[in-house]
Amino acid sequence: MLNSKIYYRDPYIKSFDAEVLKQEKDQEGNWYVVLNQTAFYPTGGGQPFDTGTIAGQKVINVEEIDGEIRHYLHAPLSETSGRVEGEIDWHRRFDHMQQHLGQHILSAAFEQLYDYETIGFHLGNEIVTIDLETEALTQTEIERVETLANQVILENRPIEVKWVTQEELDQYPLRKETKVKENIRLVIIPDFDYNGCGGTHTKWTGEVRALKILDWERQKKKVRLQFICGDRVINQLGQKQKVLLQLTKLLNAPEEEMEQVVVRMLEQRKAMDKSVEQLKEELLEYEAKELIEKHQAASAVSEVFQNRSIQELQKLARMIIGKNENTAALLVSQQDDRLQLVCARGSARTENMRSLAQSAFSLINGKGGGNDSFAQGGGPAQISGSELLQYLTQSLMTNQEVSR
Known part of the structure; x- marks a missing residue:
């Protein structure tokens, strides 16, 4: 089964040929195909599925069910004999590779500096979140972790992927215990992180480009932290810069003074609202x-x-x-x-x-x-x-x- 998963052999493959083993509808009436091999990553381990096309039809979902990878299509294939061509949405795939490896780096940094274990991970369309096993974080901790993570990215360390047996796990200082007991896949950042993972990642830490922590909040006895990596950092910086430029013009104030200007405006607005309420009360008194x-x-x-x-x-x-x-x-x-x-x-x-x-x-x-x-x-x-x-x-x- 592992030989049929092209995304494990080479996550950089963008197109491939395959044979259609079957095309069926699921219980909800959705069409899917099963191929003899695939480069489409199915949803799993906090990472979303790949999208793209198979024989020109859009792939809208990919799930691994009962040992087979189902490619859900916008419409069924008109021809299922012979070989079909699959095309991966590379922009989405590479973004997921950047975010997922960035998560490994960030989680390892938290564990190395403060022994905070990552107990949850979700890769969203705009932000990525991890859940940390701690009830509080400080700004100092955030800054230290972010600095270490970006230093590892800047060093452009190579990523090693190894398939090992359960008996061989003792040879590696794993960040956390693996959930699977066979066909164990380790993603290794030498001298920094050793972790069992079935997702797709870049070959070098430098391809993550940058990591930025956006926000965090306490949720019961854990902390949920939001961050982004790679092109998302560039895109969000561009969006925020555009907003800041517009605000500097509207407020007629430089960026470094913007916070004070907004505070004054809010205080003035609060005072005006209070005056308006008083006037309304007086008008109601006259009306009564x-x-x-x-x-x-x-x-x-x-x-x-x-x-x-x-x-x-x-x-x-x-x-x-x-x-x-x-x-x-x-x-x-x-x-x-x-x-x-x-x-x-x-x-x-x-x-x-x-x-x-x-x-x-x-x-x-x-x-x-x-x-x-x-x-x-x-x-x-x-x-x-x-x-x-x-x-x-x-x-x-x-x-x-x-x-x-």
Whole structure:
């Protein structure tokens, strides 16, 4: 089986010929082919599958299932006899080789300097993560590890790959115990890292180009660390530089002063937001007074608004009943295809506002909450805001007459 895995013989092979052993659908109805040999790496060990084409058809997934490597295709092959040509997406493959070897270097650096074991690895489309068996990391530790990793990359050390038996493992200072018991593949950076691994890697550490740690966070009793290698470092540097240049123009400040400028802007924004909130409160106070005067001849302040939030209705209602304990507030807001309502009563009144609101919800298939003195909620605008307010007003009057 190992002889059929071209990616182990030479991970730099970009195209190959093979015979189709079978073409079938899986249980989900997805087409796949099995070849007598393949350069397509299947998902495994934290590394994603290769993509490319087989006989011109796109390979969208590669999995090793029941001892066979299945190449899932965008559409079935029209011809399965004779030999077919496979073409690897080299950009994706080489990126995975850079990231995976970079992970070996980074994990070995953490173990060598601080004895932090890597207990998880994931190679994503944009970033790579490892999980470290420690509950905390410091900036100093990060800087030391990153420096050592990039030094090993700069030294352009050769990568050795060896197939060994379980009995031969004692000859090597492995970073961690291997999971497989036969056909054990060791990836070795001489005098630095000895590790069992089934992934694809570059032949020299220098091909990783560079390694940059981006961020880290504690997750329960481990630390998850994000990093990138190779072309991803160049690409992210380019993207970040583009953003920084745009920000320097927008902020009219050099890069080294940008943090202070943004801090000042945020403080100013916070102060402005506070002033705006104070002004809104004052406007609501004036509005509450005007509404009380407008409805002084009635037993309740009742109004329909457009596009007012439920929070605004609640504040306004509290101000109204706070200024006049003998009144009630029935406020409705229509916003797009929804209705919001607030029912509140002053401390000198006894009507049940929760019951009043609940009865109104039946008209609009709505829901809400509250208590006997203050209730709110909303629902679809199955009737107009004016019709809903009219119902609330009449219901309140009915309750008053009954209580008398």
